[in-house]
Amino acid sequence: MQRLFGLCALLFALPAAQAAGDLTRQEPLVITLQVACDATPPRFSPDTLTLESGRLYALRLMNGGSKPCYFGSQALADAVYSRKVVALDATGRTVAEVYGPIRRIEVAAGHAVEWWFLPVRIGRFDDVMSTRALAEAGMKAVIEVK
Numbered sequence: 164m165q166r167l168f169g170l171c172a173l174l175f176a177l178p179a180a181q182a183a184g185d186l187t188r189q190e191p192l193v194i195t196l197q198v199a200c201d202a203t204p205p206r207f208s209p210d211t212l213t214l215e216s217g218r219l220y221a222l223r224l225m226n227g228g229s230k231p232c233y234f235g236s237q238a239l240a241d242a243v244y245s246r247k248v249v250a251l252d253a254t255g256r257t258v259a260e261v262y263g264p265i266r267r268i269e270v271a272a273g274h275a276v277e278w279w280f281l282p283v284r285i286g287r288f289d290d291v292m293s294t295r296a297l298a299e300a301g302m303k304a305v306i307e308v309k
Contacts, residue, residue, distance in 0.1 A: 191221035191279055197305070198224055198270055200293055203219035205302040207234075207291065209240035212306045216282045219246070223277045226270040236291040239306055240285035248276040282308040 197208040214220060226232045250259040252274050253273055291304035 166268050189219040189281075191219045193221045193223055193277070195223045195225055197227050198232040198293065199228050199298060200226075200233055200302070203230040205300055206301060207293075207295070208302040209214070210304045212304070214282050214306060214308045216285050216308050219279065219281050221249075221277045221279045223275055224268060224270045226272055226274045229272050231269050231271050233269050233293045234269060234291070235293070236288050236306065237266065238286070238290050239288040239308075240264070240266050242286055242288065242308060243280040243282050246281065247277040249279065251275045253278065257273055258287045 188250055191193060194212060194214075196212070197206075198216060199206050199208065226236050245265045246264065248261040249257050250261070251274060252258045255275070265280075268278060269278055286307045287305065287307045289303070289305045291306055292298040293302050
């Protein structure tokens with residue numbers, strides 16, 4: 164009888180365990196990164212982020228400047244599962260969603276974009292940059308996944 168009770172308990176717990184492991188049901192942790200290409204000096208703020216593998220993030224790239232700005236990291240893009248990119252208008256409403264692999268994102272002046280991704284590999288990614296010229300001017304960032 165005790166064996167039967169244990170089996171029944173396992174069968175009832177199985178759907179809950181599967182839901183907990185279903186990564187599509189995670190709510191993203193929103194992290195905001197300011198991109199300031201026309202600032203003096205140009206910068207990302209913050210310029211260091213620490214993330215956790217297996218956790219869904221919505222990296223909100225905010226461009227408060229007066230010209231478009233880029234964000235990219237080849238190494239980070241290779242270490243995450245990109246769920247989507249969400250383009251937001253000036254009021255924060257979704258105007259477009261893009262699905263598939265992401266390598267680089269351009270954020271229009273005064274707008275924001277959210278890159279939803281799940282880190283699947285740990286590492287230190289120090290190639291976060293806008294353009295090569297801005298990186299040489301000091302606009303760099305580091306993202307570490309633990």
